[in-house]
Amino acid sequence: MKHLLKLSDLSKSEILDILNLADQLKYENKNGLTHHLLKGKTLGMIFTKSSTRTRVSFEVGMYQLGGNALFLSGNDLQIGRGEPIEDTARVLSRYLDCIMIRTFKQSDVEELAQYGSIPIVNGLTDYCHPCQVLADLMTIREFKGTFKNLKLCFIGDGNNMANSLIVGCIKLGIKVSIACPDNYKPDEKIVEWGYAQGLLEITSDVFKAATKADIIYTDVWASMGQENEAKERMQAFSGYQINDTVMVVARKDAMVLHCLPAHRGEEITAEVFEAHSKEIFDQAENRLHAQKAVLVKVMQTK
Ligand code: CP
Numbered sequence: 598m599k600h601l602l603k604l605s606d607l608s609k610s611e612i613l614d615i616l617n618l619a620d621q622l623k624y625e626n627k628n629g630l631t632h633h634l635l636k637g638k639t640l641g642m643i644f645t646k647s648s649t650r651t652r653v654s655f656e657v658g659m660y661q662l663g664g665n666a667l668f669l670s671g672n673d674l675q676i677g678r679g680e681p682i683e684d685t686a687r688v689l690s691r692y693l694d695c696i697m698i699r700t701f702k703q704s705d706v707e708e709l710a711q712y713g714s715i716p717i718v719n720g721l722t723d724y725c726h727p728c729q730v731l732a733d734l735m736t737i738r739e740f741k742g743t744f745k746n747l748k749l750c751f752i753g754d755g756n757n758m759a760n761s762l763i764v765g766c767i768k769l770g771i772k773v774s775i776a777c778p779d780n781y782k783p784d785e786k787i788v789e790w791g792y793a794q795g796l797l798e799i800t801s802d803v804f805k806a807a808t809k810a811d812i813i814y815t816d817v818w819a820s821m822g823q824e825n826e827a828k829e830r831m832q833a834f835s836g837y838q839i840n841d842t843v844m845v846v847a848r849k850d851a852m853v854l855h856c857l858p859a860h861r862g863e864e865i866t867a868e869v870f871e872a873h874s875k876e877i878f879d880q881a882e883n884r885l886h887a888q889k890a891v892l893v894k895v896m897q898t899k
């Protein structure tokens with residue numbers, strides 16, 4: 598595996614290899630075993646959007662693997678003053694061993710990979726959030742013990758999270774049902790692919806989507822960069838909420854996941870959030886372990 602730009606670039610077995618390594622690294626981490634697999638390596642982390650989990654988990658992950666991480670704010674880099682990505686990619690490739698980037702356009706991430714000569718890891722774009730979904734899949738397997746015969750229901754905006762969940766879950770055989778308003782469907786090509794696999798349903802009916810679901814997932818109604826649409830989105834998404842009524846139609850042992858940050862009272866009620874906080878914060882923790890596995894995979898095959 599050279600890069601992690603989007604999950605559709607990975608095969609099922611590549612995803613499983615990452616998840617298996619993540620489980621192993623988590624076990625070692627919990628048992629105080631050091632694993633300096635990336636000793637002497639440096640990760641550059643470019644952020645043109647905010648972050649709590651991604652930034653901290655990548656940085657700590659590199660330290661735990663014996664390497665270093667540099668936080669590079671998009672505002673401070675010359676990129677923020679118009680230096681082309683193709684030049685930035687070629688320069689940073691001379692200093693760093695890997696770049697993780699969180700930004701708006703997926704094409705910028707792909708361009709970085711095209712012009713650079715080091716592995717590029719996507720830490721979220723408007724299009725997708727592959728690192729999050731790897732941690733989500735790891736968490737699902739921890740709680741359910743398997744990927745077989747599972748249904749995931751995503752309620753809300755057909756955004757970067759929905760796009761990556763469709764791809765990641767379906768590749769592992771998990772059925773996906775998305776409940777979203779008609780104007781906020783996931784990416785058209787991803788939807789087409791999901792339908793072709795026979796494992797995707799898109800509906801505007803929250804209850805239909807949640808029926809007999811093993812995993813109920815949601816994300817914010819307005820993503821980073823959509824702050825000026827917040828008001829119209831509040832209206833469009835009212836009703837697209839995980840609450841006790843929705844949980845009634847899901848399976849009794851359904852787990853609830855949220856990539857965080859969460860807006861209680863909007864996409865999820867405080868009650869459901871707290872009732873499922875074990876899953877949700879294990880999910881957040883698993884960002885660390887899943888990303889360490891990604892870092893090892895991309896830097897070892899360099
Ligand atoms: N879920 C997630 O990516 O969180 P951050 O925005 O805090 O990195």
Ligand code: NVA
Pocket residue numbers: 721722756757758816817819820821856857858
């Ligand atoms: N859809 C959200 C995810 C945050 C982790 C956003 O892009 O802001």
